[in-house]
Amino acid sequence: MFEKLLLSATALRRHQDGPLAAERERYLQHCSDTGATYWSMRIKCNELLWAARLLDGDLKDGFDMEGLEALADRRMAFQSARTTRRRFIDVTRPWLRFLGWWNESVDNYEFQEKLDQYCLWMRDERGFTDSTIVGWRCRVRDFLIWCDVGNRELQLLWPSDIDAYFIDDVAHHWSRRTVATVAALLRNFLRYAASQGWCRSQLADAIRGPRIYAQESLPYAPDWSDVQRLLACTLIDAPQYIRDRAILMLLSIYGMRATEIATLRLDQVDWQQRVIRIFRLKRRQPQVYPLLPSMAEALARYIDIVRPSTRYPEVFIGLHSPQRPLTRAAIYKIVSRKFLNLGIEVVHRGPHALRHACATRLVADGLTLKEIGDHLGHRSTEATHTYAKVNLAALREVGDFDLGELL
Structure with missing residues (x-):
């Protein structure tokens, strides 16, 4: 691994002859296998040599944060740049954890x-x-x-x-x-x-909690024009925007939940049949949707161009090392950041707001509550009744109904 990173014969010899060379090289190979970039590997390579030189004594008992900070203080004596300490800790701690030499601080409670x-x-x-x-x-x-x-x-x-x-x-x-x-x-x-x-x-x-009345709140959906603004801001040829566009479209078109997107696998997208199979968490069963041309284009563009080669079957993978499947929290941050950057004022900025926007849009298009519930994967129509309150056309019909002849 050193030969791939170091072009200078002197530098190569210095790293190979340095302490813990086998342990450092094994970790660098692991980083390469998990998608680390060349320049990040160069930084890791240099900092790990410093760490190996500064480590002393028996490491069988492991290292904790207090010991690592003391090590970082010694590292600062050789280079006192503002970022040196943070970089040294951020590189050395994963290496020690990889080798099994890191003592995680665990709060032990009796319970x-x-x-x-x-x-x-x-x-x-x-x-x-x-x-x-x-x-x-x-x-x-x-x-x-x-x-x-x-x-x-x-x-x-x-x-x-x-x-x-x-x-x-x-x-x-x-x-x-x-x-x-x-x-x-x-x-x-x-x-x-x-x-x-x-x-x-x-x-x-x-234990008695407060009474929650059925349908007491309105869906907190942004306007569909705001959803279109969110999607429009991702029309940029950059890896992050290509990935985010696919995620936003799944949320706003299919009304998927954040966890359903985080767990979406490659084998759930059937390119030949042009369908996408979503495992609805609340129903505990799969649901088949047509793979719309715009959605197919966004997914194919992300998978073919952006998605890193990895052993994970999930569709959405982090862009930076370690490249692992996105979590529900990561998807929340993606959506929330888009709302903030565009200055869109909504009650909630998370993925569920786009799910509500999807349902509200379907109501405006004249779909029945049963059809909307089926699209969203609701277990019963009761979960969909809240959207009846935003069906302004139907409410106007009720308001205009003349009861005079019935009295």
């Missing part, structure tokens, strides 16, 4: 085993999706940390303690809907905890 057991139960017994488990785990973990910090033991909790938790978290500016969601998932966790003998059995039934 960790219980939380892991609860997550396994959600997966194996309830069949929750991975994304749901991750979200619920974070909420329950926050609650258990709050209990741990306040020296509150699960088996000694009273309903007043649960009330105190929600009162304390008012500072987080939870909406009524978020409070209702947290109350529901804590109720679920405490029922499971009671079944395991971790807390009082009546604790879960004492």
Whole structure:
């Protein structure tokens, strides 16, 4: 690997004869295999030689952040540029982790085993999706940390303690809907905890969240003209814009969820039949859509020109090393950044706003709620009823209806 990066015979000999040469070369080969660019590899190569020279003593016990920062201070003695310290840490830490020499800082809580057991139960017994488990785990973990910090033991909790938790978290500016969601998932966790003998059995039934009225809110969709502006801003011949255009079109035309895009695989796009098979998370079943010419062009352009060669089957891969499938959070950042850059004022700037825009557009085109629900992958028409409130044409017909003859 050194021969590919270093053209000078002197530099090549210096790196080959330096300490931990085999470990450095093995890591550089790994970076190359995962799509690192030539110039980023050159930077890694130089910084790793510094790291190998500065490392001393037995590394079997591993390295932690405190030790790495001390190493970075010694590195600064040779080159005090503003970016030297950050670059050294950013390059050395992944290398130590790759070699198994990095000690991850882990916050050990007494409840960790219980939380892991609860997550396994959600997966194996309830069949929750991975994304749901991750979200619920974070909420329950926050609650258990709050209990741990306040020296509150699960088996000694009273309903007043649960009330105190929600009162304390008012500072987080939870909406009524978020409070209702947290109350529901804590109720679920405490029922499971009671079944395991971790807390009082009546604790879960004492939790009462705020009442959420059906159809109390309007869909937070941007105007379709704003969606067109989002798509128009991606008409640039640059890798990032080519990828983002395909993502935005899947969100706004097919009404896909961010997780459905993150998990979309290459084999779900059937180029011969001109269809795209989407696994709808809520329905737990695949759904087949026609691959529209504009969508096919955007996807083909991304896959043929931009998408890196990788072992991952997912369609959307990160552009920078390590090149891994995009996460739901990454897709949120892509969409949110586009809204901010264009100055589009919306209640929510995430991918779900484009899903709402898709539904609102279908309402304006005269599709029935059943047809819209089927397009969005809703399990029941109740989930689609909120869009009836934005069907202005139908509402005007109701308003103009003369009831005089019926009285």
